[in-house]
Amino acid sequence: MPDQPLQPFAPPTAVLSHLPVGIITPGAAVMWILFAVFAIWAVYTLIIIYHWLKYSHASAVALPSIGIHLFISVALMAYALSGTILF
Amino acid sequence: MPEFELEPGEHVVRQARKHWFLFAVTLMPYAILAVIPFALPGFLRMAPPLAPYAPYLTVSEPLMRVALGIWLLAVWTGAWSAFTRYFLNVWILTNQRIVEIKQPAYFNRQVSSLLLSRVQDVTTHVIGADASFLGIGNISVQSAGAVDEFHMNGIPRPEEMRDIIMKYVSEKAGTNTSV
Numbered sequence: 001m002p003d004q005p006l007q008p009f010a011p012p013t014a015v016l017s018h019l020p021v022g023i024i025t026p027g028a029a030v031m032w033i034l035f036a037v038f039a040i041w042a043v044y045t046l047i048i049i050y051h052w053l054k055y056s057h058a059s060a061v062a063l064p065s066i067g068i069h070l071f072i073s074v075a076l077m078a079y080a081l082s083g084t085i086l087f
Numbered sequence: 088m089p090e091f092e093l094e095p096g097e098h099v100v101r102q103a104r105k106h107w108f109l110f111a112v113t114l115m116p117y118a119i120l121a122v123i124p125f126a127l128p129g130f131l132r133m134a135p136p137l138a139p140y141a142p143y144l145t146v147s148e149p150l151m152r153v154a155l156g157i158w159l160l161a162v163w164t165g166a167w168s169a170f171t172r173y174f175l176n177v178w179i180l181t182n183q184r185i186v187e188i189k190q191p192a193y194f195n196r197q198v199s200s201l202l203l204s205r206v207q208d209v210t211t212h213v214i215g216a217d218a219s220f221l222g223i224g225n226i227s228v229q230s231a232g233a234v235d236e237f238h239m240n241g242i243p244r245p246e247e248m249r250d251i252i253m254k255y256v257s258e259k260a261g262t263n264t265s266v
Binding site: 030033034037041044045047048051052055056059061065069072073076077079080081 | 150152153155156157159160161163164167168170171174175188190193194196
């Protein structure tokens with residue numbers, strides 16, 4: 001459990017002093033970085049899932065592997081966004 | 088369309104992938120990368136010039152949680168990708184041929200077949216104490232041509248695979264010479 005009230009992407013004050021004023025807010029910067037990261041993750045995951053489904057020769061490992069990857073990825077995303085460990 | 092189809096009367100005898108130990112070795116960098124964010128504050132505190140920065144690396148800061156989550160997500164996705172590439176590289180021995188499926192990268196796949204009727208020699212190499220104890224070795228399959236056709240590197244129990252290959256090679260030779 002976090003010991004502070006949840007704040008949306010509030011960076012340490014020391015970091016704020018180094019950011020350019022008025023160009024972009026820290027929250028917006030973090031949001032766009034997250035969008036980029038998740039977009040890259042989604043593309044990479046789709047490519048790998050495509051290879052599992054097409055080239056694994058209907059292996060019994062394919063679907064569990066994909067399921068485990070999606071579960072752990074969603075858990076890590078949730079942790080990154082909320083700061084709460086789900087497991 | 089499947090990348091290769093079995094011929095009438097052909098069946099799969101064995102599939103082989105690289106030994107699990109070799110795959111575990113490829114995962115070591117990802118394990119180290121995953122541990123770095125948790126070990127870094129301790130290392131910073133041990134170095135006096137960097138010690139003032141150690142308190143910034145704490146999950147009580149939302150931004151640090153975001154960074155940690157992204158870091159672990161990237162490491163996990165890389166490790167899963169490594170497992171995928173390991174799993175999609177396979178050697179398939181049928182009663183008629185050896186099929187080698189290589190996936191060096193995504194959208195880069197190579198499938199090769201060597202008919203058992205063309206196999207001239209099968210040689211195994213087990214080098215090193217760790218390979219001997221773990222049963223890891225290489226197999227070189229010499230075909231009727233002048234150049235080695237197949238190399239199976241890092242497979243488990245290479246002697247067993249060699250015996251199976253020679254068994255079916257002998258059966259093919261016996262079938263071809265029968266009147």
